[in-house]
Amino acid sequence: MKKILKSNQLSVTPFRKEVLSIIYNHKEAVPLSVFEQELKNYNRITLYRTLKVFLEKKIIHEIAMSGQDTHYAICKEDCSTIKHEHQHLHFKCKKCKTITCVSLTKFPKIELPLYQIDQLELQATGLCNSCQS
Amino acid sequence: MKKILKSNQLSVTPFRKEVLSIIYNHKEAVPLSVFEQELKNYNRITLYRTLKVFLEKKIIHEIAMSGQDTHYAICKEDCSTIKHEHQHLHFKCKKCKTITCVSLTKFPKIELPLYQIDQLELQATGLCNSCQS
DNA sequence: TGTATATTTGTAACATTGCTGCAAATATAT
DNA sequence: ATATATTTGCAGCAATGTTACAAATATACA
Numbered sequence: 001m002k003k004i005l006k007s008n009q010l011s012v013t014p015f016r017k018e019v020l021s022i023i024y025n026h027k028e029a030v031p032l033s034v035f036e037q038e039l040k041n042y043n044r045i046t047l048y049r050t051l052k053v054f055l056e057k058k059i060i061h062e063i064a065m066s067g068q069d070t071h072y073a074i075c076k077e078d079c080s081t082i083k084h085e086h087q088h089l090h091f092k093c094k095k096c097k098t099i100t101c102v103s104l105t106k107f108p109k110i111e112l113p114l115y116q117i118d119q120l121e122l123q124a125t126g127l128c129n130s131c132q133s
Numbered sequence: 134m135k136k137i138l139k140s141n142q143l144s145v146t147p148f149r150k151e152v153l154s155i156i157y158n159h160k161e162a163v164p165l166s167v168f169e170q171e172l173k174n175y176n177r178i179t180l181y182r183t184l185k186v187f188l189e190k191k192i193i194h195e196i197a198m199s200g201q202d203t204h205y206a207i208c209k210e211d212c213s214t215i216k217h218e219h220q221h222l223h224f225k226c227k228k229c230k231t232i233t234c235v236s237l238t239k240f241p242k243i244e245l246p247l248y249q250i251d252q253l254e255l256q257a258t259g260l261c262n263s264c265q266s
Numbered sequence: 267t268g269t270a271t272a273t274t275t276g277t278a279a280c281a282t283t284g285c286t287g288c289a290a291a292t293a294t295a296t
Numbered sequence: 297a298t299a300t301a302t303t304t305g306c307a308g309c310a311a312t313g314t315t316a317c318a319a320a321t322a323t324a325c326a
Binding site: 148 | 272273274275276277
Binding site for chain 1: 301302303304305306
């Protein structure tokens with residue numbers, strides 16, 4: 001955690017380390033409510049500010065899916081090694097409501113005559129492994 | 134407009150007809166601010182309620198893209214004729230900020246071992262035709 | 267067409283989400 | 297170890313979204 005903060009020119013504080021740990025320790029994307037539950041010294045304002053800084057530094061990314069509150073996730077393995085393009089898909093389970101970042105080996109390429117696409121994000125809804133039974 | 138409301142078992146009111154017209158008359162997805170400007174009898178609460186009902190009846194769909202306020206759009210041509218799956222892509226122009234629903238002739242198919250995908254939505258960012266110059 | 271019933275609208279009041287200014291607390295650089 | 301810079305937490309505010317209830321409007325049906 002410390003290393004990550006330092007390499008992004010951010011002061012190392014307990015709060016920031018904790019926020020990072022929480023995101024790292026969750027396989028799924030994290031909604032605000034989870035931070036609220038898991039942070040020892042939860043403070044709404046500081047949390048918003050911390051997440052904002054992390055977003056600016058691109059340590060984390062934000063996932064907005066309709067009908068869901070905003071979730072936050074780290075760009076794990078992939079992003080740092082292969083380019084910084086999100087070669088993954090955001091999957092929302094309609095049953096347990098968790099949002100997961102799924103890595104994709106082959107990412108679709110879309111070409112449009114009128115639009116110049118810089119970034120493409122895939123959002124899927126359905127059933128996750130544990131909810132399929 | 135009237136026909137659409139009736140076929141969805143909704144009372145036909147001037148407000149609802151106006152909201153529908155606004156969405157129909159815009160090529161791009163419509164943010165709340167546009168309703169505020171264009172509605173003759175703008176009322177925040179009624180608008181929220183109206184949009185909610187339209188969403189439930191699946192007359193319109195909601196587009197949430199991070200860093201943007203929610204936009205609303207009709208499922209035009211495509212959706213009604215071919216299935217009710219959104220065979221289109223949501224494009225956000227990073228310059229003019231408009232969000233457009235773009236129809237796709239070939240929609241990518243994604244298969245994942247652990248996840249059962251019901252719906253796939255594509256969100257792209259880049260430059261729209263008029264902003265490319 | 268007129269009237270009873272059901273639905274929708276607008277007001278008020280409130281909850282949630284998110285931001286900013288400022289002083290106190292903490293981290294960093296030397 | 298201390299001066300400086302940054303971060304935190306509080307207060308207060310703005311925007312977004314919801315609910316309860318009475319008045320207004322739409323619908324159903326005689």
